[in-house]
Amino acid sequence: MAIKSISSDNNSVMEVLLRNFERLTPTERKPARILLDNYPMEGLVTIAQFAKKAKVSGPTVLRLVAKLGFARYPEFQNKLRQELQARLETPVQKTPKQAKKSVRSHDFIAEFSDTVCQNIKKSFKNIPVSEINSVTQSLGNTQQAVYLIGGRYTFVMAEHFYLHLHAIRPNVSHIDRQSSTWADHLLDIKKNDLVIVFDIRRYQDDIVSFASKALKMGAKIILFTDQWLSPIASIAHHVFTLQTKAPSNWDSSTAIMTLIDLILAKLTKDLWLEVKDRLDAREENFQSF
Amino acid sequence: MAIKSISSDNNSVMEVLLRNFERLTPTERKPARILLDNYPMEGLVTIAQFAKKAKVSGPTVLRLVAKLGFARYPEFQNKLRQELQARLETPVQKTPKQAKKSVRSHDFIAEFSDTVCQNIKKSFKNIPVSEINSVTQSLGNTQQAVYLIGGRYTFVMAEHFYLHLHAIRPNVSHIDRQSSTWADHLLDIKKNDLVIVFDIRRYQDDIVSFASKALKMGAKIILFTDQWLSPIASIAHHVFTLQTKAPSNWDSSTAIMTLIDLILAKLTKDLWLEVKDRLDAREENFQSF
DNA sequence: GGTAGATTGTAATGAATATTACAATCTATG
């Protein structure tokens, strides 16, 4: 008669073990207890070591593993490793007593990443959920054209947003750096179109002026700026204030980037049905080149 | 001559690895990176599996392990298991992981920023300080020209880096999207020039090919990639592995961005005297327009 | 351009491992 395995689903090994403990034979329970006692490390050693610790024979261990639904011992180990990995990833890794002998470079790196993370956390805490929802909803309406524009350094953010947004929906434009072309773009802007502006210090006059002209054309202005607020804030319909400080001579755009990614994520989720088709079609086009 | 082991004390394997990363040979660094990326699970598989994942030979893995102070592979694994066990015992066991009932907007925002921050922290923890120092030093040498190139989405990262790097030092070029111009750029590349490549999945053939051609021209390749490693990793002189996962259909480039900003910050600090003059002159030029 | 030293992979070897077949032992029931 074939050995009937206890479970074939993908619960954790521990659950399966506990739930079916009474179906194990007395000797099989010994290694089972050892494993539970020291879960899951004990399962990551060789059969011989495991068997010795539990004071049973190798084949008994193997029969236990078989009853847990694994045809081979290495399979069982892979499952355990997999679980362990998942478990290690979730919590904030312990950053323990790392002696102070660590070099300055180490401190600098840690300080830098801490500051950036604080920026993100603090920025997000201050953003009203309603603003995000509202902007996301507007972006989901493909009737309204979207124009993205940024300053000397932030035009990169605009471009990043543009690339992804354009993958998601049509009717999106990135207004390039040369302000000589801006007049043309302004002509195209219709009422209720969305103009997304990135402006952090030092605020650029030309961007401010573009925004106010777009406003006159009836556009809705969405502003991404820093904690000192671009002058555009006073005319914008939606303002996102992001933290930009860093232990550096340069401001950090990381929080801005994160918000862009968040909005893209939400938008993609909300419009998944439409987006999926568009992405599929896009994929096909890529293939054919 | 006997192989001198790096350490025989009882620090964690990861510490030893990070502290002595620069003493490893190029090929030995590949499995080292894999291990750091997925610490310590990757060290618990067989040499063959480990070697395959890192795309090196078994003996190379063995030599790495030897340099870390272990005479035999199983010894190394025992140490890892031991560390892992200690780590699992201390904290409160479960991180129940918020049942996935309706994810409200608030939760979504928090989850998103948490993930991004974890990406940054995890990425930075795995980057050997020596790599950052070494790259920063190279970037400080204005004799070596710097070329930046990125893929479909990551060219934005290249551009961000370019903008700031160019403010700091001369002799920097951003290679644009149109691959038709790449042949010309290749002609200019001289021995010891730096080619900084951004390549995250899905990896682009044209970027890979550009990198290998640049290598033939004698350039030093610096790669920014994700946890799955671009194929360029095998020919790059320096590889930075960043975490890109996010609760989204899109990968997150935030960790990459943060590393760029960090390198820029460090570079600016290190070369402050030269940089200051350049920035002052630049400021004057802006005023006059 | 050539050569010594370092680096890396290939292939062979022996050791350790998982797995199987089967015998020994135990347990329950008539």
Added chain:
DNA sequence: CATAGATTGTAATATTCATTACAATCTACC
């Protein structure tokens, strides 16, 4: 107490593994 069926261990086997020796390749320096 006898015996069938379940349980467990022993020993043999085939597989996989770590390890080593050595050849090929690369790199730096003269």
